[in-house]
Amino acid sequence: MAIVKRLVEMMNGRIGIDSQPGEGTEVHVVLPFKLQVDTSQTKTTATQKEGGQNLRILLAEDEPTHALSIRKLLAEAGHHVTHAEDGRQVLDLLAAQDFDVILMDVQMPVLNGVNATKEIRQSTSLGNKKDIPIFALTAYAMIGDREKFLDAGMDDYISKPVRMKDLVKALERVVSVKKA
Known part of the structure; x- marks a missing residue:
């Protein structure tokens, strides 16, 4: 542990133990790395900002490190991100605010993403909000997982770790539907 602590400190990071x-x-190890963005991502980000297609995104993610990195990527692309740590918070936030899309982690405490999606789709109190695009964010990559999430009412599937190009493609579909 002493070697790890020294290495982390040399990289201007922090280490904690619970x-x-x-x-x-x-x-817990936190290291301050800069994300490298390729030119195709930069072009897409610039287009989104100039085109005024900034989305109001509800990010449902219970893992703080994943939430931080996804929020940062989305904010840099010009989107407005609201964070929920579990499915119950998603339902509460969706009832109180308007969003263009939900990025829904599948495994969360209190109410998981699949059950939260089912509640949204079956809701009688959300009005048109029950039809909001919902994208599964998950590390599940077994055969049949994608279909399981789509059958639960999710509109798309993005595997973890989330790559910006996959996220951009999914969000472009939301923008094209909004324009139509």
């Missing part, structure tokens, strides 16, 4: 007797130990 230990619970009888349950285990978690080691």
Whole structure:
């Protein structure tokens, strides 16, 4: 651990340890890396900003590191992002605010993404909001997983780790539907 701590500090990072007797130990490492963006992503981002196609995105993600990186990518692309940590918060936020799309993690505490999507689609109180595009964000990549999420009412599937080009393609579909 001493070597790891020194390496992390040399990279201007932080390391933390949470230990619970009888349950285990978690080691958290935070390193300040700059994301490298290729030119195709830069062109898309510039087009989105100039074209006024900034979306109001509800990001449902319980893992803080994933949420931070996705929020940062979306904000740099000019989108407005609201973060929910579980499916129950998604339902509450959707009832109170308007969004263009939901990026829904599948595995979350309190209410998972699949069940939250089913509640949205079956809602009698959300009006037209129940038809909002919902994209599954998940590390599940087994045969049949995509179909399972689509059958639950999700409109698309984006695998983790999220790549900006996949996210941009999905969001472009939302923009094209909004224009029509």
